[in-house]
Amino acid sequence: AVQSWDVVNEVFDDNGNLRNSFWLQTLGQTYIADAFRYARAADPDARLCINDYNVEGINAKSTAMYNLVQTLRSQGVPVDCVGFQAHLAAQYGFPGQVQQNVQRFADLGVQVRFTELDVRIVLPADSAEISTQNAYYTSVVNACLAVTACAGITIWGFTDKYSWVPDTFSGQGQALIYDTNYQPKPAYAAVHNALAGSTGDTTPPSTPxxxxxxxxxxxxxxxxxxxxxxxxxxxxxxxxxxxxxxxxxxxxxxxxxxxxxxxxxxxxxxxxxxxxxxxxxxxxxxxxTLPGGGGGGCSASAGVQSQWGNGYVIQPVTVTNTGTAPITAWTVAFTLPAGHTITGFWNAVVTVNGSSVTAKNMSYNGSLAPNASTSFGFQASRPNGNTSVPSGYACTSP
Missing domain, CATH: 2.60.40.10 (Immunoglobulins)
Incomplete structure (x- = not known):
């Protein structure tokens, strides 16, 4: 008998909104609950799962999925397990608070799993990338072992020879734990040692x-x-x-x-x-810190919520009133790296002129008291293999 079904897969965009899919357009938001109910009727004994990517750490997307699972279960919808795909990349930072994120889903009463784990690297690989790959595999295994409800880890392929990565992410590969000759790689040893409970690494990093x-x-x-x-x-x-x-x-x-x-x-x-x-x-x-000044002023700082080979989400871009008087409007200017294109934005009116981007407040978030802040975000595409993100955020207010 089938033990579990992936009933609903990849329903969220990285900003936490529901993906504008055929199912959403045709059936509306209730299609997710309906799918689980139909699946339960078809197979009363199997676990029914929801699964997505870029939800391994705590971010807008994983929080949206957490809220959805919490709501569905409170309504009696049979969501039994949650899958975290875990398509990771050594050139990007390891997702933040993975164990805490997996635990919060487990606390909802669902089984949790890492369902499509791989860790790609930019080719040709160097020793630093291989070390990072080993660390990422180790961290995922340790996160699962630390959460009682984590039922397992599925690696997304057996050998690099047949990995999906090179065809999808130009110039990247070697994402799995066996090489093209079916020989175990250092990543295999990393996974083995983590599963075996090896105390292994007790050497601290050098001091910054x-x-x-x-x-x-x-x-x-x-x-x-x-x-x-x-x-x-x-x-x-x-x-x-x-x-x-x-x-x-x-x-x-x-x-x-x-x-x-x-x-x-x-x-x-x-x-x-x-x-x-x-x-x-x-x-x-x-x-x-400097004095607050006698009037309005503002600052802008940005964080990378998530990124992948050919795109990223910048959220939040935090706008703060740094003055001693209220402000009623703000403008944030920044520069896009060459070849990057903004594909979506929220909580701001965004204008692009070449590589120069201007984001202005909406009607509802322009007024800020001293020390108060608001935020906006955007999603952008970039050439495969390009790891840069925008910089030079500057805020002005009237």
């Missing part, structure tokens, strides 16, 4: 150095540092403000916003690897 602060405003600062190294791979950095953990980022730079004008802060960072080993703290950098 040369932490510096730049671009200080009344409520934000840009931090950067020299990247750490690790015997396997560094998977992220923990940012500390005044001795308390503030955030975790994937690369050696970040923008800290939401600070108070005319206030002194101290920042430090440390590195973390896939095994949970942490480095020593970096040097401490002291920052005093």
């Amino acid at each position: 150095t040369n932490l510096t602060a730049a671009g200080v405003t009344s409520n934000s600062v840009n931090l950067s540092w020299t990247a750490s190294t690790d015997n396997i791979a560094v998977t992220g950095y923990e940012v500390f403000r005044n001795g308390s953990l503030l955030s975790t980022v994937s690369g050696p730079s970040t923008t800290v916003s939401g600070l108070t004008p005319s206030t002194a802060y101290q920042f430090a960072v440390r590195a973390r690897d896939a095994a949970g080993n942490t480095s020593g703290n970096s040097n401490t950098v002291s920052v005093t």
